[in-house]
Amino acid sequence: MADLLEIRDLKVSFATPAGPFEAVRGVSFRVPQGGTVALVGESGSGKSVVSQAIMGILPSAGRITGGEILFNEPGSPPSIDRAPIDRAPIDIAAFDRNGPELRAIRGGSISIIFQEPMTSLSPLHTVGDQVSEALLLHRQVSKSEALELTAEMLRLVGFKHPKRALSTYAFELSGGLRQRAMIAMALVCRPSLLIADEPTTALDVTIQAQILKLIKDLQAELGMALLLITHDLGVVANVAEEVVVMYRGRIVERGSADDLFRDPRHPYLKALLAAVPRFDMGPEDRLVPIREIPPISETKFLAPRQVERDRPNAPLLTIEGLAKSFTTRRGGEPVKAVDGIDLAINAGECLGLVGESGCGKTTLSKMLLRALQPDAGSVRLRDGDRDIDVLALEGRALTEFRRRVQYVFQDPFSALNPRMTVFDILAEPLLVHGIGDAAERRARVEELVRLVGLDRQQLKRYPHSFSGGQRQRIGIARALALNPDLLICDEPVSALDVSIQAQVLNLLKDLQQRLGLTYLFVSHNLAVVDYVADRIAVMCAGRIVELAPRRTLFRDPQHPYTKALLAAVPTPDLGHKLDFDALMGGQASNPAAWPQPFTRDETHRPRPIDLGGGHWVEALGALPVGALKTGALT
Structure with missing residues (x-):
């Protein structure tokens, strides 16, 4: 597969009062056309700085001090009705960050989804105005045409009432809908490359699973490449084809997702995998952080509490x-x-x-x-x-x-x-x-x-x-x-x-x-x-x-909402990928959508049913103890 983006020996430095700080130190990797590459590492590893260098949005104190960012766009954007034009690779690193060449690429051919949608969206402009702005900048369309295309994109990203959403403001939307609006803004010009910088970090696990499914579906429909930047190895296992692991500005391991998850070699990647909570951990198992906190043996002022032996569960x-x-x-x-x-x-x-x-x-x-x-x-x-x-x-x-x-x-x-x-x-x-x-x-x-x-x-x-x-x-x-x-x-x-x-x-x-x-x-x-x-x-x-x-x-688990929460947690295991069908089409948190006997509305008020062993579930009717266990109600 041909490379859409190739980064060669990229170096990025920041000016600080103590002298230059090299945040990215000779990074090289590629993103194939239509492929998905995950850039993985902790905060401070240089992941987001790489994305900012690609987009030409480095902070004023940062500058590219070496290397190339070669972008090999396959042709004209698919939304323009003319024959594709073959282009030679262009070096983004050589462009003026405020120049017309980079402005023509940014938002049109390469788009980015930021980590925090609330701070990335303007509170003073409607969602329709913000999403359509990219179309007006990069495409030859009128205002009315831009709003029509925006409404269609909002529909694609999961807004139930896209035309109504055009006039809403960011603060009126939930976290999941704000992130969907950000995705719509990034994709409305149908870019060749989408950079997703921690797109699901601040979201609930069910919303995160929906967003991941949405990105995968849109990627397949639009034929775009995806550069996913994250520290969540569970997300990487469910989305990426290739993985690049960064530590302190350098790449320490890279390869296919299958290779890295089944046979990690670098101690840093092994440490990241060991730090992820898993459902199959035993009572004596312990997470292994990269830097452990040393315990202290005695406390003088904080007195330990003793649970009363005659009332252990009081x-x-x-x-x-x-x-x-x-x-x-x-x-x-x-x-x-x-x-x-x-x-x-x-x-x-x-x-x-x-x-x-x-x-x-x-x-x-x-x-x-x-x-x-x-x-x-x-x-x-x-x-x-x-x-x-x-x-x-x-x-x-x-x-x-x-x-x-x-x-x-x-x-x-x-x-x-x-x-x-x-x-x-x-x-x-x-x-x-x-x-x-x-x-x-x-x-x-x-x-x-x-x-x-x-x-x-x-x-x-x-x-x-x-x-x-x-x-x-x-x-x-x-x-x-x-x-x-x-x-x-x-x-x-x-x-x-x-x-x-x-x-x-x-x-x-x-x-x-x-x-x-x-x-x-x-x-x-x-x-x-x-x-x-x-x-x-x-x-x-x-x-x-x-x-x-x-x-x-x-x-x-017995309740459909509990099952949906469990199904939505991504694990760093290629053998246990997310079951998107178990998420009830995004209706898992809607009591009216739950099957009987769990449905809840103004006329149906469930009550807790004792299943034994300290296990309770809310359901309708006078149910016999153990009915759910026998499968009679599941």
Whole structure:
């Protein structure tokens, strides 16, 4: 197969106050016409810098210092009705980044999908205007023709009402639809090469699977080549034909996907594969991050909790009938974010809470912390031989409760004050709650940073000078500062590289074992939850639809939504590729689309059915115990 793009010995350098920094150091690879190549590596490996060099959109401090980027477009774009024109390969690296030659290629012959659609789309312009802009720049069409072609492309990428979508704004769309709008913008000119830079990192696993299927289908229909940039080896196994592995600006291994997954040779690639959570891991198996956090043997200020031996499964937190609705600015019926949740979190366990964005996971978590006031229901926290009514707490009693329940946020950068040093961030909870004098607070902070694998020399630094994984460890240390009983971890690893994710997951497991902590671990990725959780609750449209011990849930899922979540998790195994048919055509999270006896609407309210062994599932009717197990209802 002829090469559409060939990169030869590419070098990219950035000007810094300390001198030039070489981000890409002699990279060479090819993208065949119509083929799919994955560029794999951790953050900072140089993947995105390569894509920026190809597109001519390097930051002002960056410049290409060597090598060639040869683009061999096969002919005219297929949307123009004239005979193809053969062209000699052109060297993109030799063009002025602001010159007309590169502007003619960028967006027309080569397009890019960025990682974060919300920051890549203009909040001031409609989706129709933004997608049609590329057509008006690169094709000889009128405004009305451009909007017609835009509506057709929006239909192709999965908008149910494409003409209505033309007048919508980015903030009115879900994360999945925003990414589809970005894909439509990239493909509307029918480019020869599509660069997808982490196109599914911020998406739920079911939406991610839909986007991957969409890209594959559009690639086959339009005959374009795909350069996929990602750190997710599960995605690579389901999409790529060839794989290029980058580490610190260099290529350390490359070859066919079959060769690299079945017989990885370089230690870095082996380490990446070992860091990925898998469903078949045993209770003693452990993820192997590239850089392990060394554990500390003793803690002076953080006292381990002992689970009562006579009540090993006594609930620490009990939730009954919890509900919360929100009204919209446009009026209409209130939206039920949480719709009558019953749940118990046992002392010393990790309860996983999984579901897609918008299902109510974070709303539930905030109500448990009293950051939101529920409309109905009760929350009780066990305190020795008595239960505390959490929703009735006020003043000092509420402050004392918040010492016992702490929160680890999804985005560590926005959760940390950029104007405070690490020492001030970790000492702030101690100051607020009046714990210790200055000397004791310093000793406590130094113990916290050692506990999460950081160095006391880093206490004077600010959050921006740390990596994403280090910032998350700072967030965990802050949550532990008050020696809480319960940690609510809200998507704590969703934005991290796979190796950093493994590092943080191992840290959380070690801390739970060492300190006797109780976790509510919120995530959309069942493979991650499977690694850390003892029991798993599956949430959809404000309700818990299935609850089971983790091994039971993965061995014998019963609810159609649970099955769709499991089917949507990509694994780095060529023998277990995504089953797109199991995703219910994108309707997995729509209760009205579920088969009987699981259908839920205003007139059909399911109830939890006990299947035995701690396994519950929501279904309609008075079902006999074990009916689902026998296959009578599946």
